[in-house]
Every structure is written in C-alpha cells, then in structure tokens.
Amino acid sequence: MSTSSRFAVAVHVLTLMAWADDEPLKSEQVADSVNTNAVVIRRMLCELAESQLVVSQSGAMGGSKLARQPEQITLLDIYQAVENRGVFSLHRHPPNRDCPVGVNIGTVLNQVLDEVDTAVERVLANITIKDVVSRLKPCVSTAVTKRKVMRKEHVLTARN
Amino acid sequence: MSTSSRFAVAVHVLTLMAWADDEPLKSEQVADSVNTNAVVIRRMLCELAESQLVVSQSGAMGGSKLARQPEQITLLDIYQAVENRGVFSLHRHPPNRDCPVGVNIGTVLNQVLDEVDTAVERVLANITIKDVVSRLKPCVSTAVTKRKVMRKEHVLTARN
DNA sequence: GGCAACTGTAACTATATTGGTTACAGACGA
DNA sequence: TCGTCTGTAACCAATATAGTTACAGTTGCC
Numbered sequence: 160m161s162t163s164s165r166f167a168v169a170v171h172v173l174t175l176m177a178w179a180d181d182e183p184l185k186s187e188q189v190a191d192s193v194n195t196n197a198v199v200i201r202r203m204l205c206e207l208a209e210s211q212l213v214v215s216q217s218g219a220m221g222g223s224k225l226a227r228q229p230e231q232i233t234l235l236d237i238y239q240a241v242e243n244r245g246v247f248s249l250h251r252h253p254p255n256r257d258c259p260v261g262v263n264i265g266t267v268l269n270q271v272l273d274e275v276d277t278a279v280e281r282v283l284a285n286i287t288i289k290d291v292v293s294r295l296k297p298c299v300s301t302a303v304t305k306r307k308v309m310r311k312e313h314v315l316t317a318r319n
Numbered sequence: 320m321s322t323s324s325r326f327a328v329a330v331h332v333l334t335l336m337a338w339a340d341d342e343p344l345k346s347e348q349v350a351d352s353v354n355t356n357a358v359v360i361r362r363m364l365c366e367l368a369e370s371q372l373v374v375s376q377s378g379a380m381g382g383s384k385l386a387r388q389p390e391q392i393t394l395l396d397i398y399q400a401v402e403n404r405g406v407f408s409l410h411r412h413p414p415n416r417d418c419p420v421g422v423n424i425g426t427v428l429n430q431v432l433d434e435v436d437t438a439v440e441r442v443l444a445n446i447t448i449k450d451v452v453s454r455l456k457p458c459v460s461t462a463v464t465k466r467k468v469m470r471k472e473h474v475l476t477a478r479n
Numbered sequence: 480g481g482c483a484a485c486t487g488t489a490a491c492t493a494t495a496t497t498g499g500t501t502a503c504a505g506a507c508g509a
Numbered sequence: 510t511c512g513t514c515t516g517t518a519a520c521c522a523a524t525a526t527a528g529t530t531a532c533a534g535t536t537g538c539c
Contacts, residue, residue, distance in 0.1 A: 163497060167409045170431075171424050178420050185514070192418040193410065196499050201515065218507025219513040234431065246406055246439065249327045250353065251527070258352040260338050263458035264331050267451055271330075271394065271442075278438040279406065282431075291427055298423035323526060345485070356528050361486065378536025379484040411498070 168193055169203060169241045170234060170291065173212065177229035177288045178295075183215075183222030203241065210240035229289035238283050245276045328353055329363060329401045330394060330451065333372065337389035337448045338455075343375075343382030363401065370400035389449035398443050405436045 171193055176184055186204065190197040204223050207213045212232055215223040225232065249268055254261030331353055336344055346364065350357040364383050367373045372392055375383040385392065409428055414421030 164408045164410050165497080166407050167428050167432075170428060171410070171414065171420065174424060175418075175420050187514090192415045192421040194412045194414050194421070195410075198500070198517085199498060202498095202517085205516070215515065216507085217505075217513095217515040219511095220508060221506080221514045223515090247326050248324045250324050250331070250355075252354045254331065254354050255352045258335075260331065260335050260455065261352040261354070263455050264334060264451075266458055267454045268327050268330060270454065271446060271451075274442050274446075275439055278442045279435055282434050282438045286431060286434075291424075291431075294427045294430065295420065295423050298426055325526080347485095358488085358529070359527060362488085362527095365487070375486065376536080377484095377486045377534075379482095380537055381485045381535080383486090 163242070165203070165241045166238055168195070168199075169207065169237045170288075172200065172203065173207070173225065173229075173232060173237060173288050174291050174295065176213065176223065176225045177292050179224070181224060183220075183224045185222045189223075207237075207240055210236065212236060212240055225288075229292060230287050232288045233284050234286045234288075234291075235280055235283035238280070245272055246279055247272050247275065323402070325363070325401045326398055328355070328359075329367065329397045330448075332360065332363065332367070333385065333389075333392060333397060333448050334451050334455065336373065336383065336385045337452050339384070341384055343380075343384045345382045349383075367397075367400055370396065372396060372400055385448075389452060390447050392448045393444050394446045394448075394451075395440055395443035398440075405432055406439055407432050407435065 172189055175189055175192055186197040186200045189204075190200045193200065204213055204215055208215055208223075208226075211226050213223045214226045215221070249265055249272075254264060256262045332349055335349055335352055346357040346360045349364075350360045353360065364373055364375055368375055368383075368386075371386050373383045374386045375381070409425055409432075414424060416422045
C-alpha cells in the first residue's frame with residue numbers, strides 16, 4: 160500500500176530530537192542518521208513545523224528541536240502532519256453511475272475506509288515519542304556501548 | 320499514503336459478482352461498472368483467483384464468479400489478495416548503524432507498524448462481501464428504480 | 480471442423496508520488 | 510562581514526499503478 164516512508168522517517172526525526180534533549184539538531188546531522196539528503200529532511204521539518212511539532216532556527220548555530228515535550232507528541236500528530244491521505248484510496252475515476260453497484264459502492268467504501276482510518280488513528284494516538292524513546296533504550300544499551308562516541312562526529316552520541 | 324485504488328476496485332469487483340448471484344461476469348462488464356479497462360480487471364481477477372476468491376472460465380460464455388459464498392469472503396481476504404505491503408513502509412535505505420537511534424529505530428517502528436496492521440486487519444476481517452451488498456441495497460433502492468434496465472446493456476441490471 | 484467469444488498475458492506507454500540533488504536567497508551568531 | 514545555518518525552487522531518478530494494444534489459447538456452438 161504505502162510506497163512512502165514519510166511516516167517512518169518523521170518518527171525517526173522526532174525521536175532523534177527527543178534523544179538530543181533540547182539541543183537543536185542541524186538538518187545534516189539528522190540526514191546522516193536517517194541516511195538521506197539534508198534537503199529531504201529540511202522539507203519534512205517544514206511540514207513538522209507547520210504542525211507545531213518542531214521549531215527551527217536559521218543562521219549559524221541554528222537547527223531544529225521539538226516544539227513540546229516528547230510525551231506530548233503522539234504518533235497520530237506525526238501521521239497527520241506528514242501523511243495527508245487515508246490508508247486506502249477510492250477509485251481513480253468514479254465508477255459507472257448507470258450501474259446499481261457502481262453508483263453506490265463509493266458510499267459504502269467510504270464507510271469502511273473511515274472505520275479503517277479510525278482504527279489506525281486509535282493505535283497511533285496511544286503512542287508518544289517518549290514511548291518510542293523508552294522502547295528504544297533497551298535495544299540501545301545492548302547494541303551500543305554507553306557513551307560511546309560515534310565514528311562520524313556529527314552523528315549523535317549514545318546517552319545514559 | 321496509499322496512492323493505489325486496488326483494494327477499492329477489488330471490493331467493487333467482488334461486490335458486483337455477489338450482486339450477479341452466480342452468473343459469470345465478463346471482464347468487459349466489470350470494467351464498465353468500475354470505469355476502467357478490461358485488461359486491468361483481468362489482471363486483478365488473476366490475483367483474486369490465485370487467492371481462491373473467484374473462479375474464471377475461458378472461452379465463449381466464459382467469465383468470472385465468486386469462488387464461495389459472499390458471507391465467506393471478508394475484506395481482509397481481499398486486502399491480502401491485492402495489497403501485499405503493510406499500511407506503512409520503513410525507510411527506503413536503512414538508517415545509519417553508527418547512530419544509537421538509527422540502529423534501533425527499525426525494531427521499534429516495526430512493532431508499531433505491526434500494531435497498526437493488526438488493527439486494520441481486525442476491522443477488515445469483520446466485514447464480508449455480503450455485508451457490503453447489504454449496506455449497498457438501501458442506497459440502491461433510493462437511487463435506482465427497481466429492476467431498471469441499464470442504458471448500456473452490458474452493465475448489470477438492478478435486482479430486487 | 481471452424482467460427483466467435485472469451486480469458487490470460489506480454490509489452491509498452493502514461494501518470495503520479497516520492498526521494499535525491501544542486502543551487503541559492505535570506506537569517507543569524509560571532 | 511563572514512561563515513554557518515534554514516527555506517525553497519527546480520530538476521532528475523526511481524517506483525508503482527493504471528491504461529492500451531495485441532495476440533495466443535480456450536471453449537461453446539453451429
């Protein structure tokens with residue numbers, strides 16, 4: 160279905176910022192962790208800023224950080240900020256209105272797709288960025304030596 | 320998210336067949352209701368046949384019909400037959416393994432995406448093609464005169 | 480048997496979305 | 510005022526879906 164990684168990347172980005180605590184991160188740093196181009200990240204940061212999830216500052220010593228506490232940002236907030244469509248789409252071209260099924264299948268499908276979207280949103284609304292960071296920490300402690308300095312200097316250093 | 324209408328079209332197709340009762344439908348008829356090309360429909364019918372949701376017959380007087388009763392086909396069956404990916408995708412390129420967040424965000428994201436997929440599947444598993452037809456009928460009776468013969472002769476005639 | 484009506488499928492094009500890249504104007508701290 | 514950032518435009522590449530033509534193979538019917 161989704162051929163897009165926008166949600167995954169956005170969660171990654173905000174998790175990095177929660178991890179960084181209140182230190183503004185440069186788009187280059189974020190791009191290096193996500194393994195993509197800094198412009199791709201800056202584009203996404205603009206969308207996240209429009210939804211008031213991050214704040215960015217231009218100029219030397221600039222960067223972006225969370226606009227509010229990690230426990231006050233849900234995955235639903237992120238989803239709504241970067242994925243505007245629902246889970247499924249209806250027909251590209253409207254069905255034949257001369258067919259008793261075609262003329263009304265859209266109504267029924269919309270009901271179904273609404274139920275699906277609601278179910279997805281219920282799941283996402285119950286997970287915050289703080290939860291993601293918490294789920295991350297056990298993995299990190301076993302995978303990375305604590306306070307290990309990363310090889311690429313602008314990649315985040317493990318905390319704790 | 321989904322830029323694809325495959326699920327919507329597949330539900331439409333199977334609903335048509337349930338509506339047609341046991342009469343095999345030609346790909347041209349189906350395409351005319353969906354408002355697309357017959358080859359697009361035949362491609363999809365092949366996928367639906369592989370998942371044993373429809374049976375098709377070649378040759379003169381051929382066509383496709385449901386492989387089992389409408390109440391025995393759920394939207395989850397259809398979803399799994401035509402949309403192989405989950406609701407969200409992970410990063411296109413794997414994140415930086417030298418970053419404590421990058422190296423483990425995939426694990427956490429996969430947990431989340433599993434929860435989302437499960438929620439979607441729970442919704443779809445509880446709706447059958449028979450349910451869709453039932454939800455369709457009230458719309459139809461108000462929108463189309465009963466037993467009205469469609470203008471294009473190969474579009475289905477309303478029943479009841 | 481032979482014809483006409485179907486499906487199955489290959490091959491190609493069109494369209495849309497996402498992601499990657501370069502380039503540059505403007506903001507800002509030192 | 511210089512170097513370091515963000516914001517953004519413009520363009521290209523990659524991918525997936527949809528649409529189209531064409532045709533081999535299957536089947537019912539005369």
